[in-house]
Amino acid sequence: MFCVENCIKHVTSAPYRPQGNGDAENAVKAIKKAIKRALHEGADVTTAFNTFLFQYRNCEHATTGVSPAVALMRRRLRGRLDALRPDRAAGVRAAQERQVTSAGGTPRSVNVGDVVFARDYTLRGEKWSEGRVKAQTGPVSYKVDMGQGIEWRRHVDQIIPASKNRFSLTRASVCNPDEQLNTRVDIPDMDADEAFEDALDGEVQVAAPDQPLTAHLPASAGVLTPTVDAPAAPPPDASARALRAWNRAQRSS
Incomplete structure (x- = not known):
């Protein structure tokens, strides 16, 4: 049941025939050989056994083409020879120091007692x-x-x-509130098209070339002001926009 749940295929061999399980027998033979060498040299058996396993797990397998450590953990085990390679940590520290030098940011430190x-x-x-x-x-x-x-x-x-302001300096407006209350902005209630249409609805009287420009001006007027006659009634097929413009002209006249 365990093999089925973990997708393991259990293959057995005939009894009393060790050649049918050659991979396991070769592993046992290699381990026994390492232990015998340690006993012959007078070394610690446990240390020799661990050293053998470490080297075995880092060596590429003849069948799979990868080492057992790479097959299991996707990386090699770090040994003494790896110390001869360039130190990646030193490169990371150098990059961090360059970043601090070029853009160190604001110092963030306080002292005890502050x-x-x-x-x-x-x-x-x-x-x-x-x-x-x-x-x-x-x-x-x-x-x-x-x-x-x-x-x-x-x-x-x-x-x-405590020397800094703990309140945020970002505000929606930095103007004086009194100035905002006393300031008045007149917004027209019509858009530019409607204003232009109202101007076109009226008929402006222009003085003839042989008449002075002040002929149509009141005696007390100091600024040129054209006179506008009452607009004519719109035609029956006029648009709604034209009707609104005519109504505004009627109210203003």
């Missing part, structure tokens, strides 16, 4: 609470004394020095 604002996750409703740094518990972790025997452990991202 007054800070720590992020408050209690139900009191305050986002930040004032405290004092008591100790540094890690590279970027601190223990903050909040008073009354209460201590919080906070990351440096959850701590703001």
Whole structure:
């Protein structure tokens, strides 16, 4: 049942014929040979046995073409010869140092005894609470004394020095509220097309070439103001837009 559930095919051989199970017999022969060599040299049998297994699991198999370690873990086991290869950790550290040098960012560190604002996750409703740094518990972790025997452990991202403003500087508007209240913006209630259509609906009287421009102006007018006659009634097949324009012209006249 175990073999069926784990997709294992159990193949047996005839009894009293070790040649039918050659792979297992070869493995036993190699292990016995390593133990005999350790006994002959006076070495520790357990150490010799572990060394043999380590080398065996790192060597490529003649049948599969890959080592048992690669077949099981998709990687080779690290040995002494691997120390001669280039150190990848050194390359990673060098890249990190270059990143810090080119774009180190803002220093994030506080000293023990500094007054800070720590992020408050209690139900009191305050986002930040004032405290004092008591100790540094890690590279970027601190223990903050909040008073009354209460201590919080906070990351440096959850701590703001008391010299800085704990409130966000981002606002929807940076204008003075009084200026916003006293400022008035007149927004027309019609779009540009309607205004242009209203202008076209009226008939403007233009003075003849031999008449002065002030012939149609009141005596007290100081600015040129054309006179507009009442618009004519729209035709029966006029569009709804034209009717609205005519109604507005009627109300304004």
